[in-house]
Amino acid sequence: EAGVAQSPRYKIIEKRQSVAFWCNPISGHATLYWYQQILGQGPKLLIQFQNNGVVDDSQLPKDRFSAERLKGVDSTLKIQPAKLEDSAVYLCASSFRQPNEKLFFGSGTQLSVL
Amino acid sequence: DQQVKQNSPSLSVQEGRISILNCDYTNSMFDYFLWYKKYPAEGPTFLISISSIKDKNEDGRFTVFLNKSAKHLSLHIVPSQPGDSAVYFCAASGGAQKLVFGQGTRLTINP
Numbered sequence: 001e002a003g004v005a006q007s008p009r010y011k012i013i014e015k016r017q018s019v020a021f022w023c024n025p026i027s028g029h030a031t032l033y034w035y036q037q038i039l040g041q042g043p044k045l046l047i048q049f050q051n052n053g054v055v056d057d058s059q060l061p062k063d064r065f066s067a068e069r070l071k072g073v074d075s076t077l078k079i080q081p082a083k084l085e086d087s088a089v090y091l092c093a094s095s096f097r098q099p100n101e102k103l104f105f106g107s108g109t110q111l112s113v114l
Numbered sequence: 115d116q117q118v119k120q121n122s123p124s125l126s127v128q129e130g131r132i133s134i135l136n137c138d139y140t141n142s143m144f145d146y147f148l149w150y151k152k153y154p155a156e157g158p159t160f161l162i163s164i165s166s167i168k169d170k171n172e173d174g175r176f177t178v179f180l181n182k183s184a185k186h187l188s189l190h191i192v193p194s195q196p197g198d199s200a201v202y203f204c205a206a207s208g209g210a211q212k213l214v215f216g217q218g219t220r221l222t223i224n225p
Contacts, residue, residue, distance in 0.1 A: 004157070042118070042203050042215030043158065056212055091157055101148055101205065101213050105157025 002026065004106035006092050012112045018080035021109045024073070025094030031055075033103065034067055034077050035091040043091055049075065082113045117141045118206050120216035128224050133191040135219050137204030140185065145208035149178060149189050152201045152218070162189070166208075194223045 005024040013019050025032050030051050035043035046065065048056040052072040060067070064083070069075040079086055089110050093103040119138045127133045135149075145166040150158035164171040164178045164187070171178050177190045191198055204216040 040123075040217065042120075042205075042217050044215070045212055048212065093157070101146055101207050102160045102163065103158075103213070105159070107155065107157050 006106035016081040023092030029094035033093040037089045118216040124220040133194045135189040143209035144206040150203040
């Protein structure tokens with residue numbers, strides 16, 4: 001069974017630039033999550049989708065972050081413009097049904113904002 | 115406001131001995147608790163979970179203990195193996211609260 005796919009693995013940008021991350025969840029998983037993990041901290045939920053609808057985006061900085069899951073499968077997370085404090089690992093996860101805390105995570109995208 | 119806390123950033127244990135990782139929580143609405151394990155350059159992977167109706171759950175070398183009155187849970191690994199060296203995250207959910215992760219504890223198993 002293929003796992004959660006994420007790309008790119010690494011990204012280095014300058015502040016005020018924009019960046020996008022892509023995620024393809026495990027086939028058949030209706031729920032998709034984007035997490036931000038800052039060095040030394042645990043993952044923090046940014047947004048949760050159920051199929052192509054948003055379930056929770058309460059911790060998403062909506063002035064600069066956006067995410068979509070148009071066809072209920074893969075998803076993109078965008079940051080525009082990036083700030084230094086956005087440097088983190090961005091993890092995508094999926095689960096078969098909601099609620100289900102047994103998440104399957106991708107390897108993440110390491111973002112460095114200079 | 116950190117609802118899930120892992121107060122030990124790191125832990126070093128000799129191979130074959132018991133590893134005990136601790137986690138404290140503040141939200142009394144939490145009713146489901148999980149441990150995730152993370153290797154470098156990989157995403158976290160689910161390890162073991164426990165519902166608040168239980169006080170112990172065991173899976174092979176891994177046992178999770180829940181003390182609801184103290185709002186404390188712990189993960190025991192017996193015996194510890196070199197492959198157990200990783201970062202371990204405690205996580206909790208319940209009520210309207212989505213899954214919340216602790217800061218993680220880096221476990222190193224020494225030969």
